[in-house]
Amino acid sequence: MSIASSLPRDLSGLKIEGTDLTDGETQVLRLLARGLTRREVGSRLNKSEETVKALSKTCRSRLRARNTTHAVAIAVSLDLI
Numbered sequence: 001m002s003i004a005s006s007l008p009r010d011l012s013g014l015k016i017e018g019t020d021l022t023d024g025e026t027q028v029l030r031l032l033a034r035g036l037t038r039r040e041v042g043s044r045l046n047k048s049e050e051t052v053k054a055l056s057k058t059c060r061s062r063l064r065a066r067n068t069t070h071a072v073a074i075a076v077s078l079d080l081i
Helices: 023-033 038-045 049-063 068-077
Strands: none
Touching (some): 023 049, 023 068, 038 049
């Protein structure tokens, strides 16, 4: 099953409870969406790789995503990033 197939076709008006991401979480997801590694994201944001890992984990949880790629897809679909 692809990530796209797991999302509803029409996301207009969709609001997942608790999807308000912090600025740090949004920055991390944006950079991960560009294909940067956690180490590269950390370097850009002056954060440790472990902090980036924790932030991406929080994003996955808030967005109820199976993995980081899924979290990015959901965030893009909901115009969060």
